[in-house]
Amino acid sequence: MLWALILPMVWQAVGYYMIIYIAAIQGIPNDIYEAAVIDGAGEWKQFTHMTVPLIWGILRITIIFFFIQVFNQSFVYIQVMTDGGPDGSSEILMTYMYKQAFQNGNFGYAMAVGVFMLIISLTLSFISDRLMGRDAVEY
Numbered sequence: 001m002l003w004a005l006i007l008p009m010v011w012q013a014v015g016y017y018m019i020i021y022i023a024a025i026q027g028i029p030n031d032i033y034e035a036a037v038i039d040g041a042g043e044w045k046q047f048t049h050m051t052v053p054l055i056w057g058i059l060r061i062t063i064i065f066f067f068i069q070v071f072n073q074s075f076v077y078i079q080v081m082t083d084g085g086p087d088g089s090s091e092i093l094m095t096y097m098y099k100q101a102f103q104n105g106n107f108g109y110a111m112a113v114g115v116f117m118l119i120i121s122l123t124l125s126f127i128s129d130r131l132m133g134r135d136a137v138e139y
Contacts, residue, residue, distance in 0.1 A: 002090050005077050013069065017062055024055040060132045067124045071117060093117050 075094035101110035
């Protein structure tokens with residue numbers, strides 16, 4: 001059942017990330033690309049050797065945003081579209097925490113699940129920041 005939620009989540013996020021990437025690319029001065037054309041660089045070389053390194057900091061931030069969004073937005077989609085699904089097939093930690101707190105009245109247990117999710121989010125953010133740890137190129 002979770003596979004059915006992928007398309008709406010991706011559709012919702014595409015515009016958000018597209019605006020961020022377009023703004024980052026538009027912030028790169030045109031004279032850098034003009035110099036690359038004069039040097040004989042093709043479009044692919046310009047993209048891989050100039051555009052991506054120049055927006056590397058933005059890429060790092062958006063990947064961390066992605067991890068946070070997966071935890072937060074998935075709750076909204078599951079709650080609205082499936083409410084945990086048939087027999088809990090689309091239940092995730094956020095919906096489990098919600099049900100423990102507001103349906104079962106186990107607020108302490110739900111808080112423990114919330115702290116566990118915070119630790120997971122921070123760990124994933126830290127790991128992704130370390131894996132993509134090279135610095136952004138300054139121009």
